[in-house]
Amino acid sequence: MTALVSPEVLSQVKGWARYVEAKLGFRNHWYPIRFAHEVLEQTPVPIKLLGEKILLNRIDGKVYAIKDRCLHRGVAFSDKLECLTKDTISCWYHGWTYRWDTGKLVDILTNPQSIQIGRHNVRSYPVQEVKGIVFVYVGDREPTDLSEDVPPGFLDADRTVFGLHREVASNWRIAAENGFDAGHVYIHKDSILLKGNDIALPLGFAPGSSAQLTRSEIEPGRPKGVFDLIGEHSVPVFEGTIEGEVKIRGNMGSKRVAENISMWLPCVLRVEPFPNPGLTQYEWYVPIDEDNHLYFQTIGKLCPTEAETDEFKQEFDEKWVSMALHGFNDDDVMARLSTQRFYQDDRGWINEILYEPDKSIIEWRRLASEHNRGIQSREHL
Amino acid sequence: MTALVSPEVLSQVKGWARYVEAKLGFRNHWYPIRFAHEVLEQTPVPIKLLGEKILLNRIDGKVYAIKDRCLHRGVAFSDKLECLTKDTISCWYHGWTYRWDTGKLVDILTNPQSIQIGRHNVRSYPVQEVKGIVFVYVGDREPTDLSEDVPPGFLDADRTVFGLHREVASNWRIAAENGFDAGHVYIHKDSILLKGNDIALPLGFAPGSSAQLTRSEIEPGRPKGVFDLIGEHSVPVFEGTIEGEVKIRGNMGSKRVAENISMWLPCVLRVEPFPNPGLTQYEWYVPIDEDNHLYFQTIGKLCPTEAETDEFKQEFDEKWVSMALHGFNDDDVMARLSTQRFYQDDRGWINEILYEPDKSIIEWRRLASEHNRGIQSREHL
């Protein structure tokens, strides 16, 4: 079994080797995978998470998840779905039949007295639904509380969340570092969000060299993450100067956004306010496999009343999807696709040259290396 | 040169390691590759067998086979066919000219005095035509009699055989085990063959635990194979029960078929009667390369007279092609494509969990490991 990342590479990135090793993501964490409305009653949905093929299904309102692979000859249940009872799925090949809730092999239709019945379980995955999102836990340990794997405040009672998701052909870390990278504002300088929403956005930041540019939170029982403080300790750069002459300018606007940016384990960014004062963007870079992630974008707002929720929903649909989640973030998607080529064979981790605004990324790599709950490997697939 | 299958995997499947090693098939055996009518006089046909590119041609009625690769710079003759005499093929690149019958390099058109002339032979392969099928022998040893590499009775004088073939994207062993697997009847439960031909087919079998479920034939000078006796020693299962309730039923019909099922080296299944009383299905899973096999499907019938042969031909064309070879067996093709994903990196051989009806497959793996005449490796290509 070939290692996901060569020992030669790992030996050269001592400060965050476990992060570099986590090409398939971190085990024993919760990941958002679909919106609740996408998983309908008795309608199995195949997904891939940390390289594992998984099948979701909703039964009597509750969502279950099992590994999408029969124990017998390894075929995917989803290649030809056969659910003969509400509580079970039968493999289309030899009729091995499993319960959705436990994964237990309860019957074999082609050999009803088989000694294998009752002796095996297909892997089942803990599932939680909150804020209209289906979260799946991939790991071996007893699941932690979901609140430890989302940014602080995300679960607040009055917070309403809407979003969308899409598959992007880059490793999840390339995406996480794109999102958490203060210097990358530069790629958004022509975004329709800036003009259309009257937002101020500098080209970059001129950090004082001695400033503390990050702050980590690693309290037990709480989310683990890193705040990027560059905005507080820098002069925002609105004039781009080349060899002494100003050649490009940042976007002036009346609204200030993105003043508080933080990155949390396992793979979620919080930006507030964004894309507008009063809103918070939460976005996950969920590992699908080595070369693909699910870009799970959401915007949250405190909506104490139903009327406010309805209003926000309308605003989300009519404005933020096109202007922010696509208009702004499509630039990020392009950047990840481009960056992926440099890191795909893992040599980018050695050959990159970082600069001051990357201190937040370095701190994120260190925190993730130290506080993750396990590394996904090929043996787990 | 990387091994086809890693030593790590081979060490974990001790009972049938040589079978697992045989990703490219077994050497020193006969394989069907085309029907006789597909190889026309002086019309070379490129094929691939056990990973080797081969060129067939018919000269004065007899079929010859040579390696489709010039000895000089390795190009395929078939990239641009040049046959300047009936008995030879010349490489289009430098005019190296070989005889079809011996493979001998008899002339070099670009250098008629070359010392290489007469000193080399391109590999030629023994060929036999029987029952309207062209068989090719791949190996180094003196060919065995063809009768040792086909199921008993196949060559009987009065047996007429018709068929078709197609390339399927799975390893040949995945196909062999799909065909020989008693439990897989389950996938055929909705086949048009059952209704259209009034066939009884259970969902599966409930074998007594102590029954002898297989019988091997390994006599010297005779075909080597395994009979699956599960039909004799089991109660056929016509009711599929999940957690105590019947949820699905097998197909009742007036005809009984598939009562005698056996698998023979190198890769051929015999099912009789099938798809109808009085008929026998013979099908080969011929290795093309690691990830593809030629599914060579035939149906045989004893036809002592020409009139009976003509009648069978009409029945074959009008009924069995659509109802059996496609209507029934297309389900098998789908199953192989699905199973291939689990076994493609060879870990399926370790991670599978078998059950009672797989005893025939286990016995086949053992017999094939012990009685094959050689393992094809990359060095042979």
Next chain:
Amino acid sequence: MTALVSPEVLSQVKGWARYVEAKLGFRNHWYPIRFAHEVLEQTPVPIKLLGEKILLNRIDGKVYAIKDRCLHRGVAFSDKLECLTKDTISCWYHGWTYRWDTGKLVDILTNPQSIQIGRHNVRSYPVQEVKGIVFVYVGDREPTDLSEDVPPGFLDADRTVFGLHREVASNWRIAAENGFDAGHVYIHKDSILLKGNDIALPLGFAPGSSAQLTRSEIEPGRPKGVFDLIGEHSVPVFEGTIEGEVKIRGNMGSKRVAENISMWLPCVLRVEPFPNPGLTQYEWYVPIDEDNHLYFQTIGKLCPTEAETDEFKQEFDEKWVSMALHGFNDDDVMARLSTQRFYQDDRGWINEILYEPDKSIIEWRRLASEHNRGIQSREHL
């Protein structure tokens, strides 16, 4: 880091192991990459050479070349071109800004006080334009004079050169050996050039076994190359005989061409006269990556006056492009694609069987192994 070619293969080709190792080409040499008219003022052109992604640009008439990869996070500048001043290119991701002439990192638009500014250079490549061709030097040593890397006479003052280029899916050495191979005239026997231009071309050559078939030039400070003398020391073969009977004939014509054929480091063939008396064909097989080369085809003529140049241009456009560079050489392209399959996994270098006319190829391999200025490896990419 996997070696480009396995040590096992290299150990079996002792006479020219460094040539076999040079799957990505030779370093410290000059390569033609585009015609001058293809590189327009302030219009960057991305190319690939010896596996390195490079960006060309013309500024105030002079062509520059830099590595098409930002030092920071490794993205390609060409994924989204941003040239904010004439003399610089800025990376679209974080605004790292480099000078075209030196590659120096002169500004970072997102962090104008970064300590990285002025401390790094993206690799820049020496460029020369001669005969309407842009040559790029890939290497670490001080560039040699261009005259050492082109065939003798190519740079003669009165020589006018026209041409075209295309990407072909074979390794560069397969192409070089196709071009320099005397025996391959056989593939051109039906070329429209022969009839359309009344050219005599034999099927091959019958060299005397003891003749000196090559002559190498390896003087210091001069181009290093091999002349194929087979034409002088052989009887041209106009009758192709198989088992004693003439079965095919070479092309008789009034013009004799290709009397002087030579191959030069790093990868350029000279054929004169060709495709007509008074013309010389120079063609390069420029390594793009392991499996592709740029086929850079040119025809040169001594044109002392502008009128002669104009006349040659018209003749080139109207006649030689279609009749020679395509009509004749497209056969060579086909041969390279076919040969590539045999050599792609490097085993062709061991399994080939050469013959007398391949002495020029063997001498070329030896000369290239000994006189190249360095082997391109994955570490250089």
